[in-house]
């Protein structure tokens with residue numbers, strides 16, 4: 001494989017930066033710009049010296065060398081720890097490219113690790129999720145994927161499908177052998193039903209747990225001046241949105257984020273909804289209506305001036321919570337409603353209401369299959385197991401049952417990325433950062 005290079009740490013000023021290389025010729029390429037010969041490097045080694053591009057010394061660095069297959073990618077690899085200035089980083093990368101390396105594309109290091117059998121596809125996806133995690137829970141969940149714990153929970157299911165399939169195939173191929181255990185249709189139904197139940201459990205956990213990674217979109221909506229922006233600020237503990245006593249203050253959508261029970265909540269503060277002649281405000285109101293359509297939950301904010309029925313009709317069919325703000329000055333309070341005072345930061349009843357509405361108290365971090373690709377494949381497997389059950393129940397020919405099981409088995413190989421390695425990878429790894 002060609003030698004690739006990329007900055008693996010953040011592209012900004014810091015104490016140190018890490019430049020990564022991988023590929024057959026990697027030690028040769030680095031030796032051309034390093035003060036020591038790395039071509040005789042051992043399994044895993046550490047070196048100290050100067051990087052020189054042929055004209056001048058660029059930096060004094062520490063280098064880690066990994067001889068294939070003892071590296072993340074499974075190839076010869078080098079990690080250069082240089083001083084954390086983007087000028088230095090650019091000079092070193094340029095020198096490496098001039099000496100035979102090429103810039104890596106997004107996810108190319110992980111993709112090579114996968115292609116070289118160092119990690120399966122679930123682990124690779126876990127790496128990306130880990131980098132993007134915005135809560136401790138999301139990070140813990142991706143750690144299960146990264147370490148292979150998640151793949152492990154699927155292996156017994158795949159084994160059961162494979163075993164059943166091979167028993168049926170033997171029956172089809174060698175009907176004349178009497179010593180081969182005959183598998184009855186009742187047995188097929190029993191084993192398939194167990195597999196289906198296990199898969200359904202996995203799908204259920206995955207669909208609940210994906211909220212840790214995806215988060216929820218919550219729109220703050222209501223009449224002008226009811227305290228929507230104040231509520232956003234109170235929820236994120238930051239003075240982000242402009243608050244004034246003038247109705248029509250917010251025009252553009254203001255975004256904020258906080259974690260609720262470990263779930264990232266993406267908040268969208270919107271322009272107060274009302275009939276407006278003001279061109280700019282009207283654009284803001286249209287944007288607010290778009291956000292309402294995209295949100296998973298609407299916080300419909302009301303103050304002492306009460307509910308506007310026309311506005312409420314806009315959101316009533318979406319998942320929503322009525323939030324009575326300005327509780328500090330409200331005279332009458334009905335025990336069932338959610339009362340908050342954004343100005344005093346008193347928003348606990350709303351947080352409790354959101355936890356209940358979004359069903360966040362019944363979930364906990366578990367190894368799970370959470371992304372659309374993984375859940376889609378699990379559902380495809382269930383559908384084909386289901387077909388096998390129906391055919392067995394209707395006493396259909398055995399090869400029909402075996403065909404459905406074979407498709408289910410192939411999908412189960414796809415889940416961990418064990419079939420068609422080359423077709424699968426490009427789309428998945430393009431979502432990664434360069435250098436990972």
Ligand SMILES: Nc1nc2c(ncn2[C@@H]2O[C@H](COP(=O)(O)OP(=O)(O)OP(=O)(O)O)[C@@H](O)[C@H]2O)c(=O)[nH]1
Pocket residue numbers: 223224225226227228229230231242243244245246247248249250251270271272273325326327328329340341342343344
């Ligand atoms: N007493 C009281 N006043 C509040 C509270 N929350 C907001 N206000 C006041 O209500 C006024 C409007 O607040 P904003 O947060 O700007 O209201 P908004 O709904 O975002 O208004 P627009 O952006 O114009 O639609 C300000 O004067 C706030 O200080 C509260 O909990 N109690």
Ligand SMILES: [Mg+2]
Pocket residue numbers: 228229230241242243249250269270271272
């Ligand atoms: Mg506002």
